[in-house]
Amino acid sequence: NAAVNPYYGPLSGIPDDAFSKVLDVNIRSNLWLVNRVAPGMAEKGKGSIVIISSIAGLTGSRVLGAYGISKAADMSLARNLALEWGKQGIRANCIAPGLVKTDFAKALWDNPDTLAGALKSSPLNMIGEPEDIAGAALLLGSDAGRFITGTTIVVDGGATIGGE
Template sequence: MDSIKKSFHLEGKVAIITGSSKGIGKAIAQGLAEHGAKVVISSRSQDAVDEVASEFKSAGLEAIGIACHIGKADQREHLIQKTTAHFGGVDILVNNAAINPIYGPIEDAEEGVFDKIMDINVKAPWALSNLTLPSMKERGGGSIINIASVEALHPGAGLGLYSTSKAALLMLTKNQAKEWGQYGVRANVICPGLIKTKFSAALWQNEKLLQKIEKTLPTSRMGMPNEMSGIVCLLASDAGSYMTGSVYNADGGYMIAG
């Protein structure tokens, strides 16, 4: 009888997590590492990724830090090349890094801001996934997990371009799943709700706004970064082997809130 518990294990798997020096990305990297994966911590700062990698190593986890500005093609290539040189290939890619440099009406945004958001939130996950595909094919399969947002599913206030970029990421994921299934590569997308991170600080540091949001949620509270790691571990492992091309919300019930 096959062990279901064993199907959650990630021993021998190599995972790259972008934007993983803090917040949701760091929590995801920790979850994958605790399940046995060798993890690559990546963000723009080498010091920041080294700090997380050494923290993980001192906890008995396998990790290295590779700095990468995902908006730059040469740095994306370096990330994949260095990972392959160190660990032998890539099995799991978590496209978590994203930006939202603007809050306000869509007509007020400058063209440069639009380009920057699309570059980081859509083009970079597309390019990084393409770069990992040869390694995943060679290794008999892989799992791509794109981190979007509930903003991709429901327009909020003042986040129009961010929402648009995340909605594009949903369709990119579905196309990856459809085209790459023949290689044993699965692609799924997770839509977190309001999670307590530096990225969302403008929302949760406003106490009145936070209370208003929390009142509408079935869970009556915002989420914590570590609450995003469980679903990633499922989608990365053999336990999620029949899950591809899907959108999973981890939002405390935001999408059903009245």
Template sequence: MFDVKGKVALITGASRGIGRATAKQLAANGAKVVVSSRKQDACDAVVEDIRGAGGDAVAIACHVGDHGGLKEMVAAVEGRWGGIDILVCNAATNPVYGSISTLSDEAFAKIMTVNVQSTIWLCNLVLPRMAERGGGSVIMMSSIASVRGTATIGAYGMSKAAEAALTRNLAVEWGPRKIRVNSIAPGVVDTDFARELVNDPVRRAQMESRTPLRRFGEPEDIAGIVHFLASPASAYITGQMIVADGGETIG
């Protein structure tokens, strides 16, 4: 039920953290993985690890906020492997911390372009061909910030709430074509993206003490859920957001 062997998986933001762990997880289970991120050398390093472990992967550098770059990347993948069966929209940005009252128009535009608009662009490029191939799975990386209020990352939370809504809309649109669309809402995961928290021992201890599992997440915790959503094991799940936060939001 968890077989993804031979499936083509495109993962954005795959050079580190959750994206890297996901690329390695899917490749270890037989998928052909496209590792994408902004910097080619960082993507190459992940591909080297995957190939060293016997997996099949290719690195394609691409900034998701560049519509033309996305078109070139998708065309390259289709030219190499015929199409995409698993799309993991993981790339995101959060350039500012603080009140929304101090948020600049430029920062808001960057957050919404990278976290929302780019996902729409990429899905519109990938899903028609995915449907022609018989269907597939799209997994978007949301956040518990999409379901909670915050005084520090409000714009990021807004963008992730929009992405969760996009998940539901695309699930309705593409379900008849055998494409499932789901999202994952991680809590704090021990990655560079969350370094403001994970590297602060006082704040970390406070937050972990309020989490039922008494720890932050690891990238592999999320990669396992991606694997589940990408596989036939989740064949009757679409339009859903899975919260993976160690129980933080219910603690």
């Protein structure tokens, strides 16, 4: 997956090319990759597909709507891939990270006001580290996750459960 969001603003003003780019990078590229690797996994009788989505796919946004739409579609893609490839021993799942300390999200966690808001909404009073997402990916990609398919694991420190 590539972390990209070429448009920040309301859906009512999004240019077609910007919307297409968001969908191409965040959805179509996942499907293309799966279509390249799943047949080989099927030949081996097992495999695990892990798509990185976002909690933006679970919520609405006045300025990141296109991104959120694409991430919700990734969750649906994982469910459909799980159904399509499950009989061949292939599992498909999504991880929906919250705010994570990455270069992609630096504008959010590097801003003291935004960071304070994120910390306030987190029951754990923290933002994620890349290792937190890696842990979920390791679970899903290993035999420890052999009975998990077609679902989205939210890794957001509890930010989406509500509260303050």
